[in-house]
Amino acid sequence: MKPYVLAVAAITLSLSACSTDPGENETETETPEVSTESQSPGSAESTEAPEPTEPIESTEAPEPTEQEPSENEQYVELFLEALDALDIEYSEPERVEAGGLSSASYDMTVTGSSSGIQVFATEETQAAWVEASNSLGGICVVIDGAALSLNSSEGIADSAEIAPQIAEEVGGTAHGN
Template sequence: MKQNEPGSTTEFDDFGRDVTTKKLAAGSVVLASTLVLTACGNDGDDDFSTASPVETVQSAEDAEHSVSDIQAAVDIFVGALDDLGIDHSEPERRQVGGSGAKAVFDIDVNGFDSGINVFPDADALETWQGLSDSFGGIHVAKDLAVLSLNTDEGIGDSAEIAPQIAEHVGGVARGV
């Protein structure tokens, strides 16, 4: 592949065809597929203990700030569920996969698989929300985090509680 000009983001194949759009479309399909597989929870049978760890390099200060932001986001949603008397399990952290999030937690809400995703920036959140909306997802967004509610057998329950949770946390309910 050759590049159009130095610094250009347009890429061409060996026949001079622009392949930038195809790469973006392929990336969107992969991200959308991952969203479908990860956003609505799992059945609890997955064993992530054999997965290879992802190594990142960051300072101790960045790591502490990141963990505290993640925990604060989880605490906001769990606190709202508690305050509203909505039954839930304890969040369990799991592999992020290709969701674009920096942290993902499984949590049952009113007996249905749900999840909390914390994103590294507004662009990642916006991308995830667009995909969630396109697949009929229901979630509550607050800052850079979402509580993704079940849209399978629990869709009616999710549509009912999402606005309540959003109001309680000062966030936005989407998909209802």
């Protein structure tokens, strides 16, 4: 009986070790995870490094994009406010692919005729555009950084009449007929 009692005691001890400490077994299962975690800090460092770098890059990239349209929008709004103040009919400008010398272009109608707003990146490109417009008989209103190009064909009489008024309203210069 003594061997039986010893066998029961051994089984009881082994079962109690397994059944009373399931948390320890889970912890032991987690221990390899801890050892994996000890490998992860190296991985975590490489994971942490791109995370701060990526948001900085993504934060920096939209800023110029956001600033560019707001600068363009200021020019558009300036011309629209002048047209409103002068009670001149116009359609809402629609951004289109920029022309050869402009950095941004907007198509619209003014007094029912095709017109547009051009935004320029440099004074030199703006001067070249104004020279080209003048040589082609164009009518436009120029401010520093932008121009309102008015129709110089079917609506030329209206354009020639309103260009000086718009120029005065925006503090710019009228060019053309």
